[in-house]
Amino acid sequence: MSHSIPKTQTAAVVASSGAAIEIKHDQPVKSAEELAPGECLIKLACTGVCHTDLHAALGDWPLAAKTPLVGGHEGVGEIVAIGNNTSHSPVKVGDRVGIKWLADSCLNCEQCRKGREQNCLEAKLSGFTVDGTFQQYAVSYVNHVTPIPEGFDSNAAASILCAGVTVYRAIKYSQTSPGDWIVLPGAGGGLGHLAIQYAKVAGLQVIAVDTGADKKKLCLELGADKWIDFQESKDIVADIKAITGGLGAHSALVTAASSSGYKQAIEYLRGGGTLMAVGLPGKASLEASIFFTVFKSISILGSYVGNRQDAAEAIAIAARGEVKCNFALKQLSDLSSVYEGMTEGKVAGRIVLEMPK
Structure with a gap:
């Protein structure tokens, strides 16, 4: 299967930290001959947009992204070329695959061998340390792209590659068993609404915490067993304990950018409970009672x-x-307005951008 690879493409570029996004139509595309062993070139159909992408563009994390930067790390597309001398590739030209936040790792260090590839000291991060998915063609790595099953819509798959994987892993390691209670603050949001569903697949009982009639309806439709509106509740800790027979929840999955959600979780978790810290705020500290922990x-x-x-x-x-x-669903050219909506807290669920044809 052959594919004509253009020399230039359309991409959303941030020239420096905090700079405005520029939609460039002359961004170079790496040719098949230029690909290093282990690299692959992917013609992207779509990409999700994550709050992490906004942090990378603003440069407000303790870790700085490379600049100029093509952000994005939730891309789905077709492999159109693989670097010469790539051995034992698990994928081939023509495969539909996903690009994630973790673009590559060494696979040989202690972290990689123990299944913590994301903690590899040589890890490459899509849309952060290497250019990501806000472009028509992206370079990724054969050992880390994720095959997308046949029949699974690319637009639907995009956000699973980050938001879905993130909450799925947190639930997987939450030290819970079927029938246990898990609390999901921000349950109606981009990560939260996926966490409800993965928690139900794991057989857990879900307490959804968020605010507003629309989010209540969404959370309950997705399978949440109980709903708490944090603006209406006079005592969230007491409400959670009442729902769980006075003992408290077995686990909490906190994606919030503030420290209050962590402090509160220590109070409503039962003995032996597990707090899963998932959100990546730039400056907030984890506050919790050492005594009760x-x-x-x-x-x-x-x-x-x-x-x-x-x-x-x-x-x-x-x-x-x-x-x-x-x-x-929006277009790549809408990225600036999507970031504005994220900054103002007006984005519900996830945003997926279609690539220019």
């Missing part, structure tokens, strides 16, 4: 995206129709 034998675990196996499992579940992403 110890006294209640609480586990606090950081969960950072996922490895290749987590991605394969999360995609497979969604491809079977057990998890569906709520998304709005």
